[in-house]
Amino acid sequence: MMKEPFGGLILNVAFRMLVPFTIVYGVYVLCLGEFSPGGGFQAGALLAVGVLLARLILGFDTKFNVLGKTSVVMAGLGTFLYAFTGWLTIFGGADYFLNYDYMPIVLEPKHEMHAMGIFLIEIGVAICVMMTIINLLDAIVKRGEDDGSVE
Amino acid sequence: MQIYIVEAVLLIFLILITCAVIFCKDILSAAIIYSGFSFCxxxxxxxxxxxxxAFTEAVIGTISTIFFVASLRKIDRWCK
Known part of the structure; x- marks a missing residue:
């Protein structure tokens, strides 16, 4: 994010301790969103916090980063995953969008198919939210640096 | 009964933090104090x-504080 990172020794060590747990917790919230509080939006925001902290503390040259137009492309891919799940059910013969009874992969209890479809769209929402937050930070930081309108 | 007292204290904290954010002349301090609003x-x-x-508010409070501080690079820190 910044040209020069403003992390010291304490911030670097705290980053290495905190961020793996943050990311694992994000995946946990995504996978167990049906039993516990959370879901796709919260998981995406938690995953984005890892990248934001890496940019703030380790600087823009960190390995743990999402560069350039990748964030926009991945946000579009997340939205596409959501829509694709709906199209799968439509092509399976459903009467309305996201009717999980008509998923192409048939599992024996019906609620298993519901759980799988909801999990697919939650993954799409998580990817879209994570990449949109990173893209927002890109837009805030880079405004005025390219065309020099501010400084 | 005690739970109402704790809730009243938290509501008073919310009002105080909002007044502090409004009347603060330092925008960086206002952004940091606003994270206290999110916590309450x-x-x-x-x-x-x-x-x-509550979970959503906690995560979004952290991210919005990062955004406020990042946008401070472009504007003046002290308001007249």
Whole structure:
């Protein structure tokens, strides 16, 4: 994010301790969103916090980063995953969008198919939210640096 | 009965933090104090029995503080 990172020794060590747990917790919230509080939006925001902290503390040259137009492309891919799940059910013969009874992969209890479809769209929402937050930070930081309108 | 006292204290904290953010002349300090508003709101949502909203508020409070501080690079820190 910044040209020069403003992390010291304490911030670097705290980053290495905190961020793996943050990311694992994000995946946990995504996978167990049906039993516990959370879901796709919260998981995406938690995953984005890892990248934001890496940019703030380790600087823009960190390995743990999402560069350039990748964030926009991945946000579009997340939205596409959501829509694709709906199209799968439509092509399976459903009467309305996201009717999980008509998923192409048939599992024996019906609620298993519901759980799988909801999990697919939650993954799409998580990817879209994570990449949109990173893209927002890109837009805030880079405004005025390219065309020099501010400084 | 005690839970109402804790809730009243949290609500008073919310009002005080909002007044502090409004009247603060240092925008960086205002952004940091505003994260305290988010924290009190998280506790209030938990008391009202909605952990889902509280979780979202906690995460978004952190991210919005990062955004405020990042946008401070472009504007003046002190307001006249």
């Amino acid at each position: 709101a998280v506790l209030l949502y938990l008391m009202m029995g909605s952990p889902d909203v």
